[in-house]
Amino acid sequence: MAKEYGYFDDAHREYVITDPKTPFPWINYLGNEDFFGLISNTAGGYDFFKDAKFRRITRYRYNSVPMDSVGRYFYIVDDRLVWNPGWKPCKTALDGYECRHGLNYTRITGVKNKVRASVLYFVPLGVKAEIQRLTLTNESDEKKTLKLFSYTEWCLWNGATDGENFQRNLSTGEVEIERSEWTAIYHKTEYKERRNHYAYYSVNCPVNGYDTDRESFVGLYNDLSEPQAVLEGKATDSLAHGWSPIASHYIEVGLAPGESKDFIFVLGYEENEEGNKFASNSQFSIHNSQLLTSLGERDHHIINKERAHEVIKRFSTVEAVEAAFAELQALWDELLSKYRVESLDERLNRMVNIWNQYQCMITFCMSRSASFFESGIGRGMGFRDSNQDLVGFVHQIPSRARQRIIDIASTQFPDGGCYHQYQPLTKRGNNDIGGGFNDDPMWLIFGTTAYIRETGDFSILDEMVPWDNEPGSEVSLMEHLRISFDHVVNNLGPHGLPLIGRADWNDCLNLNCFSNDPNESFQTTGNKTEGSRAESLMIAGLFVYCGRQYVDLLKSRAESKETKDEIARAEKEIEKMCKAVEQFGWDGAWYLRAYDYYGNKVGSHENEEGKIFIESQGWCGMARIGAELGMLDKALDSAAQLLDSEHGMVLNYPAYTTYHIELGEQSTYPAGYKENGGIFCHNNPWVIIAQTEAGRGNDAWTLYKKIAPAWIKDQDLHKVEPYVYCQMVAGKEAAKPGEGKNSWLTGTAAWNWLTISQHILGIRPTYEGLMINPCIPSDLKEYKVTRKWRDAEYVITVKNPNGKQHPDQPVVLPYAPGKHTYEVVL
Ligand code: GLC
Ligand code: GLC
Numbered sequence: 001m002a003k004e005y006g007y008f009d010d011a012h013r014e015y016v017i018t019d020p021k022t023p024f025p026w027i028n029y030l031g032n033e034d035f036f037g038l039i040s041n042t043a044g045g046y047d048f049f050k051d052a053k054f055r056r057i058t059r060y061r062y063n064s065v066p067m068d069s070v071g072r073y074f075y076i077v078d079d080r081l082v083w084n085p086g087w088k089p090c091k092t093a094l095d096g097y098e099c100r101h102g103l104n105y106t107r108i109t110g111v112k113n114k115v116r117a118s119v120l121y122f123v124p125l126g127v128k129a130e131i132q133r134l135t136l137t138n139e140s141d142e143k144k145t146l147k148l149f150s151y152t153e154w155c156l157w158n159g160a161t162d163g164e165n166f167q168r169n170l171s172t173g174e175v176e177i178e179r180s181e182w183t184a185i186y187h188k189t190e191y192k193e194r195r196n197h198y199a200y201y202s203v204n205c206p207v208n209g210y211d212t213d214r215e216s217f218v219g220l221y222n223d224l225s226e227p228q229a230v231l232e233g234k235a236t237d238s239l240a241h242g243w244s245p246i247a248s249h250y251i252e253v254g255l256a257p258g259e260s261k262d263f264i265f266v267l268g269y270e271e272n273e274e275g276n277k278f279a280s281n282s283q284f285s286i287h288n289s290q291l292l293t294s295l296g297e298r299d300h301h302i303i304n305k306e307r308a309h310e311v312i313k314r315f316s317t318v319e320a321v322e323a324a325f326a327e328l329q330a331l332w333d334e335l336l337s338k339y340r341v342e343s344l345d346e347r348l349n350r351m352v353n354i355w356n357q358y359q360c361m362i363t364f365c366m367s368r369s370a371s372f373f374e375s376g377i378g379r380g381m382g383f384r385d386s387n388q389d390l391v392g393f394v395h396q397i398p399s400r401a402r403q404r405i406i407d408i409a410s411t412q413f414p415d416g417g418c419y420h421q422y423q424p425l426t427k428r429g430n431n432d433i434g435g436g437f438n439d440d441p442m443w444l445i446f447g448t449t450a451y452i453r454e455t456g457d458f459s460i461l462d463e464m465v466p467w468d469n470e471p472g473s474e475v476s477l478m479e480h481l482r483i484s485f486d487h488v489v490n491n492l493g494p495h496g497l498p499l500i501g502r503a504d505w506n507d508c509l510n511l512n513c514f515s516n517d518p519n520e521s522f523q524t525t526g527n528k529t530e531g532s533r534a535e536s537l538m539i540a541g542l543f544v545y546c547g548r549q550y551v552d553l554l555k556s557r558a559e560s561k562e563t564k565d566e567i568a569r570a571e572k573e574i575e576k577m578c579k580a581v582e583q584f585g586w587d588g589a590w591y592l593r594a595y596d597y598y599g600n601k602v603g604s605h606e607n608e609e610g611k612i613f614i615e616s617q618g619w620c621g622m623a624r625i626g627a628e629l630g631m632l633d634k635a636l637d638s639a640a641q642l643l644d645s646e647h648g649m650v651l652n653y654p655a656y657t658t659y660h661i662e663l664g665e666q667s668t669y670p671a672g673y674k675e676n677g678g679i680f681c682h683n684n685p686w687v688i689i690a691q692t693e694a695g696r697g698n699d700a701w702t703l704y705k706k707i708a709p710a711w712i713k714d715q716d717l718h719k720v721e722p723y724v725y726c727q728m729v730a731g732k733e734a735a736k737p738g739e740g741k742n743s744w745l746t747g748t749a750a751w752n753w754l755t756i757s758q759h760i761l762g763i764r765p766t767y768e769g770l771m772i773n774p775c776i777p778s779d780l781k782e783y784k785v786t787r788k789w790r791d792a793e794y795v796i797t798v799k800n801p802n803g804k805q806h807p808d809q810p811v812v813l814p815y816a817p818g819k820h821t822y823e824v825v826l
Helices: 166-172 214-218 228-232 306-314 318-336 346-366 383-393 398-409 440-455 458-462 477-489 537-556 561-584 614-622 631-642 681-693 697-707 748-760
Strands: 006-009 014-017 027-030 035-040 047-049 056-058 073-078 081-083 096-102 105-112 115-122 129-138 144-157 175-179 183-187 197-203 209-213 245-255 260-271 291-293 339-342 726-729 740-743 763-765 769-772 782-789 792-799 811-814 818-825
Touching (some): 027 105, 027 346, 035 129, 047 260, 056 260, 081 105, 129 144, 129 245, 129 318, 144 197, 144 228, 144 260, 183 209, 183 245, 183 306, 209 214, 214 228, 214 245, 245 260, 260 306, 318 346, 339 346, 346 398, 346 748, 383 398, 383 440, 398 440, 398 458, 440 458, 440 477, 440 537, 477 561, 614 681, 681 697, 681 748, 697 748, 748 763, 769 792, 811 818
Parallel strands (some): 792 818
Antiparallel strands (some): 006 014, 027 035, 047 056, 105 115, 115 129, 129 260, 144 245, 175 183, 183 197, 197 260, 209 245, 726 740, 763 769, 769 811, 782 792
């Protein structure tokens, strides 16, 4: 049996890591509102406020050796021995180690020489701070005198320039140190001028010393596994002036046999309004020996710390920490109660009831910005990504999904095109990347209609939403949807299929890019769209699928003549698109992928490589285009035959082995990776949904299990976290098929959620009511779903005594408040 590095503890909703040497850092996320932290199983990672680029609080060195070597560390000195509860950075062998990643919290415990150190990390609800509760226990029968050092390194706020502009950075760092019944180190770089925010790291007791300058603490020639101050057994009381400001507390701890002591560290962020930024003289005298600042006596800019003090005081006791932690747990009880399955398959229950829903929350919060594969400085929120993410999240906190829809729609252009990305802090579109991805507009229909089906809140359609955030340009959200629909209608190519623009969902199929210059990015380079004939079958399927959602929405609304005309018009366009796909988008045994700039086929048996692609099988299949002509079934058979493998379906087959300038980035990836023949987990669920459309419950279940983390067989091979989906698993043509990469931030989470909850288990909100339309493996005999929907609760038992895969007819349970119990027999 392959080695396991941990196990699921479903009762506590945790994944428990028992060996710190996981095949890759296995991380978790703290916070689900505005303050976030990434934390690995050895306490590596960093914090930021809202935006991982513009408000990076602590520093992290991506791409360093060994990897994941900065974080929030505690050093414990026991006699001459130095160790960390999370094993790193000292890597002193521990007598006991455990890391429990739970829902927005992580608890890391290390045991060495009969001292147990356990740290609970979490961000309390409504608080802009990470709490670290460290419990030290003496499990020996002798008195212990320990030395404790904390360590975290400040980032100079902008995650990008922090790693770049050293001629400035190394001179700007400033801190304040406050010593009273608590000890707090404040990071105030650039606070006196344009910033209105500061960060702090406090502990709820007086200390024996501190350090705020990295070199003084670590030593210029040392690394974090052997900080000089720790080795020498005492802090240097350094005051940072430029260079690299850090925060480290030094505490001497005496522990009687059996005794336990708690320390509460708060790593926080606060903002002050202009005019209220500085402490008045009466609040603070610089001569107060309790306060030290980098600039010293001439510092006229002492931070007004009222807000930080409130948080520090609030979390000065263990009881307060426990109460806040209980609140976080209660929130998750509530979130996970919206959809619960009970079946005999514990892995299914685990995915549905815990980990898939949890990951959906994280992708909703982060989009593709900050993970151990996304540096947080490259991308903000994606237009398409966020619309998909919210479909996995909308049942949890619909009001936040609503706001997200408005934010996203506000970055749209008046012709329906969209900024491809925007920054969460400013909510403005990113000019660096701009627009022109022709799938983007349809995703707004996808996200908005999912929101309304979930909530019944049609009022969102009347919200006045600007174009490109331009005040005065507002039109209703409904109008945004119409214009999104028309963006496809107005951008058709020679076959009546959608023009691809810069790319469609597959960012790397850059049919109009023609880049020969290694200094260009495929993502930002201007395209040669003049005269282009590049058309996308993926957008065609997307248009038919989301276009029908648009029509359903109109139908459920008013009966006015205007609406009826719009329905008729939209239906005609959808019909035309279906015909175009049947006529020009069918390759004989599967759906074509695209036409290139010159009008040549992509994803056809006529091509030498890249004969078949997954996206068009998924989308045209989900949209059932040509199903009556047998296309859907044939396409699914072809996908099974050519794309499938042990670990899931690859994106295209065979992968490209040479650079095709007319295809772009896709053909730059080595065969078997990423968009070139990798198993892009995001699009496997499209095929699964298409399989359910064809009534193939057994096939859908088999493919679902290949991708779902709960069924991972070989953790060493899979490499990344076994509790969440990753974006890509190396495909059958790669060197190591089955090796996962890019975990956490992927549309895979939302899509698998949609797939399992609505299409396999088949509980689907509609405008009319809750539809029960399972498509399951024939050997699944029974399951029960509890679904809280709007202000109703449905308890639905599905029974399958005769080994069927789906019902003859779906059932629609009308919406009515209150609790309802139903039984459906297939
Ligand atoms: C990444 C992007 C997503 C894109 C996909 C395929 O996951 O976040 O927007 O659709 O790759 O290229
Ligand atoms: C690259 C990646 C793709 C991602 C895109 C985002 O093209 O391969 O997955 O969506 O970058 O910019």
